[in-house]
Amino acid sequence: MYRRSAAAAVLLAAALTLTACSSSGDGKADAEAAVKPKPPASSSVPDPADASPAPSAPAASVAPDAKPTGPVLPDPKLTPKTGSFKDNEKKYLSGRVPEKMDPAAVLQTGQETCQRVERTAKRDKDAATAAVISGEITGAKDAITHLCPEQKPVLAAAEKGFGDGTRTSPAPGTYRALTQSTTCTWDAKGKDGAILASGPEAPVKAGDKITATVPAGAASFTSTGCYAWIPA
Structure with a gap:
């Protein structure tokens, strides 16, 4: 036991x-x-082991066709690190340079816009005009006005034109499409929505010029695949 x-x-x-x-x-x-x-799983608090660093704020920048909405350098401080700006360059930069940005960088953007307009116009003036109308070349108005005034004919033609889409209260007249696309179509409508005119009236072949006549009293003009229009 x-x-x-x-x-x-x-x-x-x-x-x-x-x-x-x-x-x-x-x-x-x-x-x-x-x-x-x-x-x-339902918590809104992130797991520290899975947390990733917060993205850093993007560097200051300014679109070539718009002036900054924040603080800008006053005109007396629009000076390059070396040399000096010409009067026309200062006029272009006025009110356009963010407070912490190098004015020379902003000026270069405008100069590049001028170069694009010049190169395109040298090959095809209509193509340059269409690129300005459509916004493919941005910032053209101020760049041409101050930095490359020899391109003012392109700007003048673009200011009379309009791009694809719907345009309300179009001025009556005949317009020419700045494209050789065979898929360009358009119509003009009255206030009641009825179609007053449309086109193209005949099949379009590559290279054909496309025109549209907007009748008096048209309330809207809509086009697709036509890129841009200027008075014929």
Whole structure:
């Protein structure tokens, strides 16, 4: 009897030792989990382990066809790091240079706009006019006015034209499409929505000139695939 009791006591002690070791390991894991808890799936708090750095703010910039809405350099501070600006260059830069931007960089943008107009007009004046009307060449008005006035004929033609889409209250007259696309279509509608005129009236072949006549009283003129229009 004594030997059985002693053996049972030894087995019980071994079982308690194993249980204690297991409990100690789980307690350590629980403690670590308590130190770095993960938010539930529905939580709006991000998991620190998955967090990525916030994106940095973009560098200051200015579109070539728009003046900045924030603080700008006053005219007396429109000076390059070396040399000096010409009077026409200062006029172009006035009110256009963000406070922390190099004026020379803004001037270069305008000069590049002039170069695009000049190169395109040298090959095809209509193409240059259409690019200005459509906005493909941006910032042309101020750039041409101050930096390359020899291109004013292109600007003058563009200011009389309009691009694809719907134009309300169009001036009556005949217009020429600045495209050789065979998919150009147009129509002019009255105030009641009725079509007053549409085209092209005949099938268009590559290279054909496309014209549209807007009748008096037209409330809208809509075109698709015609790129841009100028008075014929």
